[in-house]
Amino acid sequence: MSIDEIKIGGLGASRRRVEDNRFIRGAGNYVDDITLPGMLHMEILRSPLAHARIKSIDVSAAWAVPGVRLVLTGEMMASRNLAWMPTLSYDTQAVLATDKVRFQGQEVACVVADDPYIAKDACEAIVVDYEPLPPIVNPTQAMASGAPVIRDDKVNQQDNVVFDWDVGDKDGTDRAFAEADVVSEIELHYPRSHPSPIETCGSIADFDRSTSKLTVYMTTQAPHIIRAAVAIVAELPEHMIRIVSPDLGGGFGNKVPVYPGYVASILASILLERPVKWIEDKSGNLISTGFGRDVYLRGQMAMRQDGRILGVRMHTDSDHGAFFSDAQPSKFKIGLMHSAFACYDIPTAHLTSRGYYTNKAPGGVAYRCSFRVTEAMFFQERMVQAAADDLGMDQAEFRRMNFVQDDDFPHRTAFGFLTDSGQYAKCLDIGLKAVGYDDFLKQKEEAKKRGRLLGIGISTMTEPLGAGNSREYDILGIKMFDSAELRVHMTGKAILRTGAKTQGQGHETTWAQIVAHELGIPAEDIVVEEGDTDTAPFGMGTYASRSTPVAGAAVAMVSRKIRAKARKIAAHLLEVSEEDVDWELGRFFVRSAPDLGVTIQECANAAYSNMPDGMEPGLENNAYYDPPNLTWPFACYIATVEVDPLTGVWDVLNMVAVDDCGVRINPMIVEGQIMGGLTEAYAMASMQFITFDNEGNCIGSNYMDYLLPTAWETPGFELHEVVTPCPHHPIGAKGIGECATVGGPAAFVNAVMDALKDTGVRNIDMPLLPDRVHEALTEQHDVSGAPPLRTDS
Amino acid sequence: MTSLFAEVTSAPSNDVPVRRVSLRINGESRTVDVEPRLLLAHLIRQGFKLTGTHTGCDTTNCGACTVLFDGSPVKSCTMLAVQADGHEVITVEGLAAPNELHAVQEGFKEEHGLQCGFCTPGMMLSATALLDENPDPTEDEIRWALSGNLCRCTGYQNIVKAVLWAAEKLRAQAPPNDADSAEGEAS
Numbered sequence: 002m003s004i005d006e007i008k009i010g011g012l013g014a015s016r017r018r019v020e021d022n023r024f025i026r027g028a029g030n031y032v033d034d035i036t037l038p039g040m041l042h043m044e045i046l047r048s049p050l051a052h053a054r055i056k057s058i059d060v061s062a063a064w065a066v067p068g069v070r071l072v073l074t075g076e077m078m079a080s081r082n083l084a085w086m087p088t089l090s091y092d093t094q095a096v097l098a099t100d101k102v103r104f105q106g107q108e109v110a111c112v113v114a115d116d117p118y119i120a121k122d123a124c125e126a127i128v129v130d131y132e133p134l135p136p137i138v139n140p141t142q143a144m145a146s147g148a149p150v151i152r153d154d155k156v157n158q159q160d161n162v163v164f165d166w167d168v169g170d171k172d173g174t175d176r177a178f179a180e181a182d183v184v185s186e187i188e189l190h191y192p193r194s195h196p197s198p199i200e201t202c203g204s205i206a207d208f209d210r211s212t213s214k215l216t217v218y219m220t221t222q223a224p225h226i227i228r229a230a231v232a233i234v235a236e237l238p239e240h241m242i243r244i245v246s247p248d249l250g251g252g253f254g255n256k257v258p259v260y261p262g263y264v265a266s267i268l269a270s271i272l273l274e275r276p277v278k279w280i281e282d283k284s285g286n287l288i289s290t291g292f293g294r295d296v297y298l299r300g301q302m303a304m305r306q307d308g309r310i311l312g313v314r315m316h317t318d319s320d321h322g323a324f325f326s327d328a329q330p331s332k333f334k335i336g337l338m339h340s341a342f343a344c345y346d347i348p349t350a351h352l353t354s355r356g357y358y359t360n361k362a363p364g365g366v367a368y369r370c371s372f373r374v375t376e377a378m379f380f381q382e383r384m385v386q387a388a389a390d391d392l393g394m395d396q397a398e399f400r401r402m403n404f405v406q407d408d409d410f411p412h413r414t415a416f417g418f419l420t421d422s423g424q425y426a427k428c429l430d431i432g433l434k435a436v437g438y439d440d441f442l443k444q445k446e447e448a449k450k451r452g453r454l455l456g457i458g459i460s461t462m463t464e465p466l467g468a469g470n471s472r473e474y475d476i477l478g479i480k481m482f483d484s485a486e487l488r489v490h491m492t493g494k495a496i497l498r499t500g501a502k503t504q505g506q507g508h509e510t511t512w513a514q515i516v517a518h519e520l521g522i523p524a525e526d527i528v529v530e531e532g533d534t535d536t537a538p539f540g541m542g543t544y545a546s547r548s549t550p551v552a553g554a555a556v557a558m559v560s561r562k563i564r565a566k567a568r569k570i571a572a573h574l575l576e577v578s579e580e581d582v583d584w585e586l587g588r589f590f591v592r593s594a595p596d597l598g599v600t601i602q603e604c605a606n607a608a609y610s611n612m613p614d615g616m617e618p619g620l621e622n623n624a625y626y627d628p629p630n631l632t633w634p635f636a637c638y639i640a641t642v643e644v645d646p647l648t649g650v651w652d653v654l655n656m657v658a659v660d661d662c663g664v665r666i667n668p669m670i671v672e673g674q675i676m677g678g679l680t681e682a683y684a685m686a687s688m689q690f691i692t693f694d695n696e697g698n699c700i701g702s703n704y705m706d707y708l709l710p711t712a713w714e715t716p717g718f719e720l721h722e723v724v725t726p727c728p729h730h731p732i733g734a735k736g737i738g739e740c741a742t743v744g745g746p747a748a749f750v751n752a753v754m755d756a757l758k759d760t761g762v763r764n765i766d767m768p769l770l771p772d773r774v775h776e777a778l779t780e781q782h783d784v785s786g787a788p789p790l791r792t793d794s
Numbered sequence: 795m796t797s798l799f800a801e802v803t804s805a806p807s808n809d810v811p812v813r814r815v816s817l818r819i820n821g822e823s824r825t826v827d828v829e830p831r832l833l834l835a836h837l838i839r840q841g842f843k844l845t846g847t848h849t850g851c852d853t854t855n856c857g858a859c860t861v862l863f864d865g866s867p868v869k870s871c872t873m874l875a876v877q878a879d880g881h882e883v884i885t886v887e888g889l890a891a892p893n894e895l896h897a898v899q900e901g902f903k904e905e906h907g908l909q910c911g912f913c914t915p916g917m918m919l920s921a922t923a924l925l926d927e928n929p930d931p932t933e934d935e936i937r938w939a940l941s942g943n944l945c946r947c948t949g950y951q952n953i954v955k956a957v958l959w960a961a962e963k964l965r966a967q968a969p970p971n972d973a974d975s976a977e978g979e980a981s
Binding site for chain 1: 829831832839840843844845846847848849850851852853855856858885886887889895899900902903904906908909910911912913914915918936937938940941942943944945946947948949950951952953954
């Protein structure tokens with residue numbers, strides 16, 4: 002009698018994706034696919050220099066190009082008080098440069114024309130007279146005495162320091178180090194990395210003078226935040242702003258911030274009263290939009306001789322580029338960096354952090370990670386391996402003995418987070434067994450005798466996902482909740498809208514599965530919509546793996562509200578009191594007579610045609626979900642590699658991933674997320690290299706130089722699962738989208754470092770390019786990857 | 795070709811030269827006048843409104859703009875529209891007849907070979923070209939054939955499975971003893 006939940010596409014079904022039906026036909030609707038009547042095209046002129054004073058801008062030749070409709074400069078923006086805009090981190094950012102350019106690729110002018118070719122031609126006709134200033138490309142240069150002040154636009158800014166911040170227990174940590182038998186140290190640079198979705202950023206602004214309404218189609222992961230930001234920046238009434246985020250060609254954090262191109266296209270549309278489209282080219286995307294990482298990390302671990310960790314010290318110097326526009330909602334200046342070591346039972350810890358301005362594009366985007374968690378976990382797992390090596394302990398055993406135990410949850414970490422649940426040792430054991438740990442160690446010794454270098458790297462980590470709780474997390478004061486609205490039609494079909502915004506994660510498929518689980522309505526009977534602020538309930542968008550923890554929870558909660566009303570209708574239809582009605586998936590029945598029942602579809606029909614006296618008609622509701630805590634998925638990634646001692650090239654022999662993200666809504670999609678994340682981890686560890694030379698030139702500003710792994714280089718992955726339900730999430734789910742990107746890099750790097758252990762080299766900075774590995778092998782010293790780019794001459 | 799309405803400009807706006815191009819796209823003959831510098835990708839997207847062909851990188855690296863050019867995969871952002879004169883172009887919209895799906899399209903859905911969908915059309919066209927030549931490819935052959943198409947979401951493992959799925963289905967459909975030229979006409 003009861004419904005098979007898997008058959009209706011409920012929780013746990015590897016349901017094929019609904020959105021694929023349009024994508025496989027080429028019928029997706031990305032921003033650049035939209036053409037509006039009368040639409041014009043905008044291109045941006047960018048600065049060729051990293052740091053220079055603008056002496057003059059001559060746009061007369063650009064105006065003379067046939068087909069040009071508007072040329073925008075900083076001066077024109079300033080006359081409308083739009084030359085600068087606030088960032089998500091309470092700093093300011095230039096929309097179009099007025100006084101100086103502060104990074105290569107900064108937006109200097111815009112041309113709007115009949116087609117993009119004309120607009121590009123006209124950009125080349127603009128003459129800018131620059132007076133070069135000394136560029137700064139790393140924190141060491143930024144803090145040097147006599148360094149030029151990059152942000153001389155800010156009244157009280159005397160130096161290049163963005164912030165100075167600390168967290169944890171300094172005195173307690175000092176005491177732990179005084180008592181330690183062994184102290185290990187490590188120092189490394191987590192390089193700049195660009196999220197680089199294949200689709201670049203873009204927008205179509207369409208201001209309608211007759212209604213005063215502004216519609217903006219744009220590549221954003223957070224349409225409601227953009228609406229709020231546009232209301233504040235452009236001083237337009239919020240109800241007259243409609244942000245539409247159509248299909249997104251990937252996001253990975255790149256499409257969270259507000260970029261100058263969006264703002265300029267909006268102003269152009271308002272001035273011209275025509276739709277204005279701006280589509281960034283790839284170099285523009287790589288050179289100017291939100292970078293991730295760029296943090297110098299150093300620290301120490303205090304241990305007893307038996308391997309117990311007593312305390313940790315960490316220090317970070319972070320390079321934020323010219324504008325502090327970290328897209329992160331926490332009250333913590335360096336994001337969730339202090340989530341480091343959360344899976345280990347460590348009594349005390351202390352973190353100090355300094356942020357710096359440099360002449361680089363704004364950084365600090367959470368590139369497929371939850372606000373600096375990637376750097377935190379990378380440092381953690383590199384530190385743990387170094388400590389195990391210093392102790393002469395087996396690296397797996399060292400982790401196991403320091404893990405938070407299964408019965409010790411909720412667990413307060415040394416930095417004050419509350420982790421919720423996990424089975425850490427179990428995940429590690431599954432991983433070790435899958436990779437054949439003991440056998441591999443023997444193979445490694447055998448291979449060494451024949452001059453071959455094998456290595457194994459482990460990375461185990463838990464990360465805080467699902468910002469936030471509203472006490473600690475907000476953006477521009479807006480709390481980090483999320484929302485869902487469910488309308489059940491009279492035939493039992495439904496439409497669900499949320500404040501999240503899918504960009505490949507498959508929300509159109511999985512949200513319907515949650516409703517199916519809660520209400521027994523087949524998933525195929527539920528359509529899911531997101532991304533249009535005129536129709537979707539207010540939400541904070543999709544990034545930081547927060548959709549399932551927050552919006553997904555809202556979907557469950559709104560379904561339960563619908564079920565509560567349907568129960569009253571069922572009692573009316575069954576002519577019994579509500580207390581006598583029981584629920585099984587898709588059906589209410591009389592407890593004392595289970596054969597007597599009504600389906601959820603019958604209740605839906607009655608909600609419009611036969612409701613009880615006094616009941617409001619209809620079957621729809623919404624839910625706003627403010628999570629009580631972050632969710633804490635755990636993962637164990639183990640890589641084995643072989644390093645070629647002649648060339649420094651390393652190959653992945655095996656990559657095993659054990660992920661515990663709690664209850665899996667759609668296992669197929671979860672595995673897809675993990676494999677995608679592992680690939681980005683491999684990319685960062687092996688080849689994704691974007692840096693800066695002495696002049697502040699961005700090296701790696703196109704795909705010829707910034708190498709994303711192809712199908713040929715990408716290794717295969719072996720996936721395993723453990724399920725520890727999240728105790729505070731309505732369906733027990735935790736975030737997953739970013740775990741592998743966060744935890745994966747340390748597994749690859751630890752594996753290569755393990756292969757090089759006999760050389761005494763403690764660190765090679767990512768990416769582990771063959772020349773760096775070769776240098777470490779032959780010269781037996783650590784290899785830094787920090788900018789400026791080294792040249793051999 | 796007729797049109798109900800065409801704007802008559804009083805004078806030529808500038809000296810932009812124009813070249814006439816005739817090509818077959820998805821089985822249909824089209825003749826257009828284009829600027830010599832117009833990229834084929836832009837003719838397909840803006841001229842023919844076939845927006846399934848995406849442009850991702852401008853440097854011939856990402857492969858999102860891949861189309862079949864006389865049956866071979868090419869990156870249409872690196873060809874001029876005028877180079878297509880007299881040639882045959884197939885885009886994702888022409889991969890299967892209306893109301894039908896090519897086995898590669900089915901395979902991508904079945905094996906979760908896509909996430910954001912942006913690279914998918916180019917990826918599927920490269921895969922189709924491979925299977926036209928090699929109906930029974932190994933995993934390595936698939937990875938090599940797709941190495942000109944970047945995907946940022948999937949990690950490729952499921953894309954490889956999708957192509958293997960399609961290969962198996964196409965082999966099962968192919969008439970016996972004629973596996974070498976099994977692919978039928980797209981239109």
